[in-house]
Amino acid sequence: MTLSRVLTLLFAGTLLLAGSRASAQLTMTGAGATFPYPIYSKWFDEYAKVDPSVRFNYQSIGSGGGQTQIIAETVDFGASDGPMSDQNLARAPGKILHIPTVAGAVVITYNVPGNPTLKLDGPTIANVFLGAITKWNDPAIASQNPGVSLPDSDIIVVHRSDSSGTTYIFTDYLSKVSPEWKSKVGSNTAVKWPTGLGAKGNEGVSGQIQETPGALGYVELIYAIQNKMPVAVVKNASGSYVSPSSESVTAALASARIPDDFRFSMTNAPGPGAYPISGATWLLVYQKQSDAEKGGKMVEFLRWALTKGEDMAGELNYAPLPQGLRDRVLKRISEIQVGG
């Protein structure tokens, strides 16, 4: 009896203590894209060491979800791999700022015996996803890869079944390199895929490809690297085959034209070293932060992310923003009105 009483008291005491610790800490909630989830997790981890009084909670539910939640004001910040449309921005109760954070690559990965590094160009990729090219040893693929032995089997296309910014970036690229794709399917976070199996999340797609010989799909670069999957080299707008990496994404970013509101597309960028299937990702915050404490913490975090955070992007294979763009973004962050 006494022992159980002591244990109960201890347990209650720990709860009280934990409760009191938690109430001293501010929690900021965010939701959105899965594409930058690895780098955002790292940032939140590191920032907790810089400022222990605030904790960030991020739910990677997808870009569309991030946009919906920030419009509904159920989260403190949203995250999206595609810029919000004018229509969506008009639905928000206040002005939403697009804060670009990093850029990343969407890669073509596959499961072919020998794991060769295949060279593919835009129209070929579009035709595979349209269902026009169905065999691995199709002349369109074989002609770009002399010396690689391609099996005489079907290409099993794997795409996303859920809504995703990765899909947005990929379909945006396909719309630019294939007029047939643009008219038949278009670009969006979720599209009506002409062919292929659907898998949930980047993890689902990479898992499915690993388990299915002859499969081909698109995932964010980090997933292919961590799962040790082969990655295709893609022909860019200036005609050279470029391998996806943080350097080639930075080259694409450098040659992109970025308007004042930071809503831009950087797929199929000109520039000799640019990787064509690249996209930036944004944090979405209201310009007028009504909660003074939360708003202040948000501004501090954004400033840290755009200065110190950017240095961590490279090791996770994201491309940090070039300095000129960072300065423009920092200037925009200082326009956030806190309190009132």
Added chain:
Amino acid sequence: MTSTAATFERGKEVVLRMKPPSRLGDRLFSGFTLLMAMTVVLLICVVGWQLWSGATGSIRKFGFGFLVGSDWDPGNDIYGALPFIYGTLVSSALALIIAVPLSVATAIYLTELAPLWLRQPVIALVEMLAAIPSVILGLWGVFVMVPWMRDNAFHFMQRYLGWCPLFAGAANGPCMLAGGLIIAIMIIPIITSVSREVLVSVPDLQREAAYALGATRWEVTRIAVLSYAKRGIFGAIILGLGRALGETMAVTMVIGNTSQISASLFAPGYTLASVIANEFSDASGLWAQSLFEIGLVLFFVTILVNLLAQIILKTFAGATVKQ
């Protein structure tokens, strides 16, 4: 005469006994349980109402065409639920075809034929199968079951049964058959447990009577036990079907998530629950309303199936109640 008088008197006694001075506890208890029962009914009504109100925009726009349209295109805001209805019904039917013989046979074995020392361990193992979370089973499906089935069973079936439209086309792994299989694995424990309970409750008198008439082991089981337990086993199957219709995560991972209607079991498919799980978090506007309508359709399909089961049970009620 005496008996009715006694009953009446007994009845009077009972009535009198039930109206003692101030039994507040009893009244509170019956009131409380009534409240709980009403809450459950209210909950179902609230869920149905919420689904309806969330779906009004889509219902107004598509009307009946929603149930027969085959086009699901979030990019162009055109929605039709037929492929999902087809997928849900086919995968559930497949699951029942695979699971029911297995479960009922297991239940019969465990109650009639198994040696006593074997019963408890097997019962425990079957119940453990029910405890596996849907997602874990889905993961196992993606990384173990589907590749194995594709490399061993599907190719074999394709070679010898490929002439049949049910098994035509390429078997790449994720498909309707895989979905049906994984749902079958999930509903086996439920059907087995409930069937076993029903079979155990068959009075020994029935079995003894059949033995006395000279029936063999199988005849005893068939005539005395199964026909007595028919309704209960049917109820167990309906319980299993209810779970099959709503099963989400495990199915999403192995069915291929392609909205199409194909006769072949090797073709990928899509179910009502899967499309909601995949697309709801990102949907807005008409898209979200259409997903609500899909939820409403699933809600009604489940209610309809249960209603149908009740009707079938009532129709055959006369046959078994012959005491």
